[in-house]
Amino acid sequence: MEKWEQQHATLQIAGMTCAACANRIEKGLKKVDGVDEANVNFALEKASVVYNPAKVNVAVLEQKITDLGYSTVKDEIDFTLIGMTCAACANRIEKGLNRIPGVSKATVNFALETAHVEYNAAEVSVADMIKKVEQLGYQAIRKGEASGADGDYKQKEIRHKKLQLLVSAVLSAPLLWAMVGHFSFTAWIYVPAWFMNPWVQLVLATIVQFVIGRQFYAGAYKALRNRSANMDVLVALGTSAAYFYSLYLTLQWASSSDAHHAPDMYYETSAILITLIILGKLFEALAKGRTSEAIKKLIGLQAKTATVIRNGRELSISVEEVVVGDTVLIKPGEKIPVDGQVLAGQSAVDESMLTGESIPVEKQTGDVVIGATVNKNGALTIKATRVGKETALAQIIKVVEEAQGSKAPIQRVADSISGVFVPIVVGIAVLTFLVWFIFISPGELAAALEKAIAVLVIACPCALGLATPTSIMAGSGRAAEFGILFKGGEHLESLQKVQTVVLDKTGTVTNGQPELTDVQIETIDEAEALRLIGSAEKQSEHPLAQAIVSGILQRGISLSPVQQFEAIPGFGIRAVVEGREILVGTRKLLNREKIEFGKAGPLMERYETEGKTAMLAAIDQTYVGVVAVADTIKETSTEAIAKLKQMGIEVIMITGDNQRTAEAIAKQVGIEHVLAEVLPEGKAEAVKRLQAQGKKVAMVGDGINDAPALATADVGIAIGTGTDIAMEAADLTLMRGELTGIADAILMSRKTMANIKQNLFWALGYNTLGIPIAAIGLLAPWVAGAAMALSSVSVVLNALRLQRVKL
Numbered sequence: 001m002e003k004w005e006q007q008h009a010t011l012q013i014a015g016m017t018c019a020a021c022a023n024r025i026e027k028g029l030k031k032v033d034g035v036d037e038a039n040v041n042f043a044l045e046k047a048s049v050v051y052n053p054a055k056v057n058v059a060v061l062e063q064k065i066t067d068l069g070y071s072t073v074k075d076e077i078d079f080t081l082i083g084m085t086c087a088a089c090a091n092r093i094e095k096g097l098n099r100i101p102g103v104s105k106a107t108v109n110f111a112l113e114t115a116h117v118e119y120n121a122a123e124v125s126v127a128d129m130i131k132k133v134e135q136l137g138y139q140a141i142r143k144g145e146a147s148g149a150d151g152d153y154k155q156k157e158i159r160h161k162k163l164q165l166l167v168s169a170v171l172s173a174p175l176l177w178a179m180v181g182h183f184s185f186t187a188w189i190y191v192p193a194w195f196m197n198p199w200v201q202l203v204l205a206t207i208v209q210f211v212i213g214r215q216f217y218a219g220a221y222k223a224l225r226n227r228s229a230n231m232d233v234l235v236a237l238g239t240s241a242a243y244f245y246s247l248y249l250t251l252q253w254a255s256s257s258d259a260h261h262a263p264d265m266y267y268e269t270s271a272i273l274i275t276l277i278i279l280g281k282l283f284e285a286l287a288k289g290r291t292s293e294a295i296k297k298l299i300g301l302q303a304k305t306a307t308v309i310r311n312g313r314e315l316s317i318s319v320e321e322v323v324v325g326d327t328v329l330i331k332p333g334e335k336i337p338v339d340g341q342v343l344a345g346q347s348a349v350d351e352s353m354l355t356g357e358s359i360p361v362e363k364q365t366g367d368v369v370i371g372a373t374v375n376k377n378g379a380l381t382i383k384a385t386r387v388g389k390e391t392a393l394a395q396i397i398k399v400v401e402e403a404q405g406s407k408a409p410i411q412r413v414a415d416s417i418s419g420v421f422v423p424i425v426v427g428i429a430v431l432t433f434l435v436w437f438i439f440i441s442p443g444e445l446a447a448a449l450e451k452a453i454a455v456l457v458i459a460c461p462c463a464l465g466l467a468t469p470t471s472i473m474a475g476s477g478r479a480a481e482f483g484i485l486f487k488g489g490e491h492l493e494s495l496q497k498v499q500t501v502v503l504d505k506t507g508t509v510t511n512g513q514p515e516l517t518d519v520q521i522e523t524i525d526e527a528e529a530l531r532l533i534g535s536a537e538k539q540s541e542h543p544l545a546q547a548i549v550s551g552i553l554q555r556g557i558s559l560s561p562v563q564q565f566e567a568i569p570g571f572g573i574r575a576v577v578e579g580r581e582i583l584v585g586t587r588k589l590l591n592r593e594k595i596e597f598g599k600a601g602p603l604m605e606r607y608e609t610e611g612k613t614a615m616l617a618a619i620d621q622t623y624v625g626v627v628a629v630a631d632t633i634k635e636t637s638t639e640a641i642a643k644l645k646q647m648g649i650e651v652i653m654i655t656g657d658n659q660r661t662a663e664a665i666a667k668q669v670g671i672e673h674v675l676a677e678v679l680p681e682g683k684a685e686a687v688k689r690l691q692a693q694g695k696k697v698a699m700v701g702d703g704i705n706d707a708p709a710l711a712t713a714d715v716g717i718a719i720g721t722g723t724d725i726a727m728e729a730a731d732l733t734l735m736r737g738e739l740t741g742i743a744d745a746i747l748m749s750r751k752t753m754a755n756i757k758q759n760l761f762w763a764l765g766y767n768t769l770g771i772p773i774a775a776i777g778l779l780a781p782w783v784a785g786a787a788m789a790l791s792s793v794s795v796v797l798n799a800l801r802l803q804r805v806k807l
Contacts, residue, residue, distance in 0.1 A: 006036060007101060009058050010122035011047040012073035013040070013065060021070065028068045032056055046122070058120070059104065074104055077126060078143035078405070079115040081108065081133065085219050085281075086231035087465020088422055089138065091415055092223070096136050100124055109405045111469035114143065116405050137222025154285070161282040168212045168275040171204045175268035198250040198265060205267035209243050213274045229422035231460045235277060237426065238456035239270035242781065245449055246270075266450070266781075273457055273785040280789025283796075284466070290800055297481065298397045301353055301372040306337035326384040330375045338371045339391045340382035347378030396735070399485045403476040408489035410756055411468040417461075417764070425459040425771070432775040440777075450781060454774035458784040459767055463791040467759035470799035475752030482807050483735030484745045491731040495715050495749035497696045501644055501742060502675075502687060502709070504701035505655035505662065506631060508719050508739065509669055512543055512702070514631035516551025517612055520603060521625035529624050531557050533617050536575035536582040539565040544613060545573070547629045548584075570656055570679035572615065583618040586658065586677075590616050590623065597623040608660030611668065637669045640739030645670070647743060650695075654678055654686055654709075683709035700742060717742060744807040755802055759795045766791045 016022055022042035029038035029047060034055025040047045049061055062072045084090055090110035097106035097115065102123025108115045117129060126142065133140035178195040194200050210217075216239070219232030246265040253263050306319050309327040319337045322328065327343065330336055336349070348360035351373045360376050363369055369382055371391040388394065429452045437448035472489040479486060486492045506512050521529045534552035537545040539562050553559070564576040571592070572585015583589060587604075590597050595618050607614040607628040614628045644651050652673040655662045662676035675686050683699075687709050690697045699706065699713035710716030710730050718730035719737050734741035770787065773779055779787070 015070040083138040088230035172271040242269040276785040303335035303337040339386035345380040350374040406488035408493040458770040463763035474802040510631035514547040518628035611664035643743040
């Protein structure tokens with residue numbers, strides 16, 4: 001292979017534990033067709049690969065490393081993009097960034113005017129990406145780096161558009177006035193003679209065309225220089241055709257002997273088109289600003305300042321200056337600035353912004369508090385544990401931003417169409433001109449030109465580019481206001497297809513805070529048995545174990561140290577306390593140990609039919625009794641399940657509990673289908689079995705214990721509140737911890753997808769109908785311009801309806 005054909009890639013690897021891992025990856029990479037050389041450095045955790053780009057690319061190498069059981073570390077960055085005018089611009093930037101060696105994935109959002117890039121810092125720098133965007137004719141600013149990058153820039157852009165519109169409208173008004181005066185039915189309208197003067201019209205139109213409209217020429221030049229076409233090309237072609245034809249007529253008139261009779265010119269066509277397009281862009285910018293209201297509201301929740309104690313002094317500082325470990329004072333009525341742990345004081349904290357729970361939560365020493373919640377009535381001193389981007393609110397904002405910036409699969413339709421749309425439209429415009437000039441109005445250049453201009457202008461694909469992202473932004477933002485956090489646009493789309501919802505029992509259908517309800521001890525002293533059982537269970541993190549321990553401690557029984565402990569998933573626990581072996585768990589556990597517990601059978605059945613979880617206990621291989629625990633059902637579970645059924649969704653409850661207990665709880669909330677005695681690893685298999693039946697499945701759990709099932713399901717939904725939000729495991733998180741959020745999320749998904757389909761239908765239908773109508777001569781160019789501007793604004797306004805959805 002020639003040297004110039006080879007490419008070099010350096011990949012950062014995570015998950016290696018020893019040199020054997022490095023050797024395994026190295027051998028695996030060398031086996032990939034197209035890889036000439038691979039070296040893995042365990043100390044640096046990097047792979048250096050020389051490969052043939054004609055046979056293999058970096059994405060394949062990364063996938064190979066993943067298949068081997070490791071992962072590649074990718075850097076991520078967000079840019080604010082300046083200069084895009086339509087979806088074709090966004091597509092061009094996206095393709096350009098994705099072609100840079102070292103860039104794994106680049107996504108450009110036209111509506112948000114942002115780019116999200118995943119890249120390998122060893123191969124490509126941020127400066128390289130910015131340079132690439134500049135080469136394409138646009139500007140990229142690292143998001144949040146410059147004050148003008150985000151909000152300030154948007155406001156500046158809107159002010160600039162308003163000024164452009166004002167100047168353009170003032171200069172175009174005389175031209176429009178003169179045009180209206182030409183019609184016989186408007187003969188009564190007075191038109192000043194100088195409005196009709198071709199030289200006056202030329203001066204007015206020239207300023208609009210080349211000063212106000214300069215942006216369209218610049219955009220068209222950049223696009224054509226990069227061998228592509230966008231909206232600017234259509235606008236520049238259409239308005240230039242009208243302007244230069246009018247200029248030709250003006251010069252012809254000036255040189256003619258009959259200079260008193262001015263010809264019918266089309267200066268007003270180009271000037272009014274530019275004015276209307278700028279008006280549409282202004283409305284579009286104003287409306288797009290409203291689609292990110294949810295982000296603004298979330299950011300507005302943050303405290304601006306904090307009172308900290310440093311070196312024995314109270315200091316009022318910006319919340320950005322608080323560091324982990326700082327002691328923070330919070331007075332009554334103040335917002336808690338950062339996540340922390342209470343060191344001193346007692347108060348009630350309003351956490352409704354996070355949990356939706358209107359009743360304030362009592363906080364005392366040792367309790368966790370969340371930033372942006374409100375301290376109601378007492379002074380608190382807290383230790384800062386999470387600050388800046390690590391706080392719960394910052395994580396929520398990040399999820400919402402990522403969701404709004406991501407693409408739904410349906411957007412690929414719009415992207416693929418807009419990529420080829422402009423060249424096709426130019427072709428149709430040329431064909432329209434030729435048909436009119438040769439066949440319909442032979443030799444009439446003005447008539448043929450007018451029809452071609454109308455085709456060029458009516459076909460601008462702005463609405464098509466805005467159809468999907470504006471709806472995703474508005475829908476995910478509105479959902480966030482109700483505590484429903486979608487991780488990306490693809491999940492917002494896939495949720496509406498769900499036919500079956502699988503609910504984990506503990507912490508999902510129930511509160512996940514069980515209590516010890518019954519104790520039946522035989523053969524030995526009850527207090528003695530409970531002391532040993534409680535000591536053993538204290539080592540377990542399972543909610544049922546914690547309920548047993550809490551119940552035993554409440555009876556005034558002290559616990560002993562544990563010598564050995566083993567949790568046996570799906571069975572129970574084994575421990576050694578004071579030299580005695582303790583077993584607590586299911587029937588399967590005692591059966592496996594061949595311990596007789598015949599007398600307990602009827603008692604366990606009774607407890608289980610009452611919806612309680614009964615556990616057998618054995619000491620030194622001898623059965624000693626039964627302890628029963630009951631978990632209370634969430635108040636909203638019954639209502640939520642009824643709502644899901646009304647929506648035509650099958651509801652299944654899955655649990656590790658035995659069949660009787662599971663069915664008793666399911667019956668209380670109205671669930672007919674139960675999968676009981678399922679081990680944690682079996683939940684993912686259960687989901688796969690449902691998918692094998694052709695069902696689209698959503699799994700609902702706490703996002704930690706149920707991680708495999710959440711990842712396996714078509715949509716994983718985490719029930720969580722505050723800092724326990726399992727954002728990594730799930731595709732969406734229900735912040736408020738109530739099952740009613742599932743139906744609300746599905747409803748929001750359905751409404752958002754319906755909205756996107758309406759937008760796409762309008763955008764595509766508008767172009768499909770508008771082009772032939774313009775081609776047969778039923779649309780004046782200025783009417784086409786107004787309709788084009790209206791189409792973009794209508795799509796954005798339709799998306800904004802999602803912000804008024806009531807859940």
